[in-house]
Amino acid sequence: MTQNTAIAYRAAMLDSLGDPAEIGLTDCIRYFEDGLMLVENGKISALGNAPDLLPQLPQGCEIKHYPNALITPGxxxxxxxxxxxxxxxxxxxxxxxxxxxxxxxxxxxxxxxxxxxxxxxxxxxxxxxxxxxxxxxxxxxxxxxxxxxxxxxxxxxxxxxxxxxxxxxxxxxxxxxxxxxxxxxxxxxxxxxxxxxxxxxxxxxxxxxxxxxxxxxxxxxxxxxxxxxxxxxxxxxxxxxxxxxxxxxxxxxxxxxxxxxxxxxxxxxxxxxxxxxxxxxxxxxxxxxxxxxxxxxxxxxxxxxxxxxxxxxxxxxxxxxxxxxxxxxxxSILQTLNEAYKVMQLQGVRLHPYKSFYLATLGGARALQLDHQIGNLEPGSEADFVVLDYQATPLLSYRMAQTRSIEERLFVMMTLGDDRMIKHTFVMGEPVYNRD
Missing domain, CATH: 3.20.20.140 (Metal-dependent hydrolases)
Incomplete structure (x- = not known):
């Protein structure tokens, strides 16, 4: 991506708004089934529902569409x-x-x-x-x-x-x-x-x-x-x-x-x-x-x-x-969350997928005092993000077809997912890894 170029990314979008233990499960996640994220000069400049934001995009703005995928913070x-x-x-x-x-x-x-x-x-x-x-x-x-x-x-x-x-x-x-x-x-x-x-x-x-x-x-x-x-x-x-x-x-x-x-x-x-x-x-x-x-x-x-x-x-x-x-x-952070779930199970505690996702993104950013820059998809944040492929393996593809909510999809990803799920990794809006 060259300087001053805006690129829009269309996919399901998910980020964490806070610790579920503090603000509850209802308010801790922001999710767009058909989302759009605009990236300009290495930072996120807009995030929302694709139908709402598409008419507002700069003229000639490139749109990269990822069906059957989820975009999250890195x-x-x-x-x-x-x-x-x-x-x-x-x-x-x-x-x-x-x-x-x-x-x-x-x-x-x-x-x-x-x-x-x-x-x-x-x-x-x-x-x-x-x-x-x-x-x-x-x-x-x-x-x-x-x-x-x-x-x-x-x-x-x-x-x-x-x-x-x-x-x-x-x-x-x-x-x-x-x-x-x-x-x-x-x-x-x-x-x-x-x-x-x-x-x-x-x-x-x-x-x-x-x-x-x-x-x-x-x-x-x-x-x-x-x-x-x-x-x-x-x-x-x-x-x-x-x-x-x-x-x-x-x-x-x-x-x-x-x-x-x-x-x-x-x-x-x-x-x-x-x-x-x-x-x-x-x-x-x-x-x-x-x-x-x-x-x-x-x-x-x-x-x-x-x-x-x-x-x-x-x-x-x-x-x-x-x-x-x-x-x-x-x-793999996904595989690490797989193990985290088991550690909690052995203590009689259920680790909710929203909490897991928080630990991997915004929770880590808060631990490092960097949540004003990374760990979410908030406009103004640095555009470090990943594209997660729902169909990365035959089993994932089949299992995802049975899911009925983003909560269930997250848990499947954290149980069955690994490096193969990472389709693309972006750093400051620049592509730094392409699985294919």
Missing amino acids: FIDTHIHYPQTGMIASYGEQLLDWLENYTFPAEQQFADRQHADEVADIFLTELLRNGTTTALVFGTVHPESVDALFSKAEQRNLRMIAGKVMMDRNAPEALTDTPRGSYEESKALIERWHGKGRLHYAVTPRFAPTSSAEQLDLAGQLLKEYDGLYMHTHLSENRSEIEWVKELFPQQNGYLDVYDHHQLLGERSVFAHGVYLCDEECARLSETGSAIAFCPTSNLFLGSGLFNLPQTEQHRVKVGLGTDVGAGTSF
Whole structure:
């Protein structure tokens, strides 16, 4: 699409207007069976029923029509590790052994910029192939890993948030830094990339056991020195991990309090997992505006546990969805929602498809403080969107023919859908993936 060109897209249209837990199921979804969306200069300029908007289109405006398809905002992944792309589907361990036997050896390769460039390309291609247009991403301890990812993301004009891992203990020597060295390297990356185009920097201590108190203090200092930074780490994923944190930080009142003590909670702080949180921790997350990335696929794959979504709803904690590749076994947000439904079923809770869709789009945008720019189809928002093919597979096509509502269609997509459903992915109005 060239500058100043308007293109209209006609299809069924769906976006989320809010959290069903807060505003109810009736008002949380906006849906047009025969919808039209006008995109100009990378942003959505109009949205509504096609018969109402067609007469108002600019003269000569191109119209792209997608029958048997649904247009939604691009998916948002609030926790993923790009260096683990090559070790996805690694057999047989729980969290701490999995890190030692698979993750750390894979991450050591990212001292090589050429390797980092190659993996970054594969990683971003997979995201777009699965309809994910924004992600909060772990690099490795090597600054080269972040330079590679941001360079490749900038070329594609993607909204990406990432950071260098800070890790000064309890890891292989080749993957450890020092508190001051990590601070200086992070600072240089922030000044090089944060706020450049659609890129944002996340201060990224891996998790409390691999950072000393001094390093966590310096992570908090970075957050004070620069506006708009994110903080991205892990929290309460695995019972053995939690016990380890208690041993390493006996003076603190629990896992979250370690981060709180070092002033790492805030509106742009995202904690992956949160499987084992008490009510006091949920209340503190809510009070500080911090968010949780719900990672059902990896929680099941590593046998970590079942995330208590109703508990976070009760305390109004922001929650987004994370694939957590490579412990997560799919880049597909649709497949991740499939697993999220099962996690809730095992706890006697039904995850409504509207809530699932919220987590994958607007919920993720709110967790990242970006809902004024992405996560919906509101006029003025950035035109990051996907075209979902109702007839992507023979089974989907047959099953969709039996559905009677958008609610039922959403659930079928989230149960049977995967990367094959993504017909097109658009970023700032530009086509960046075409399945065919």
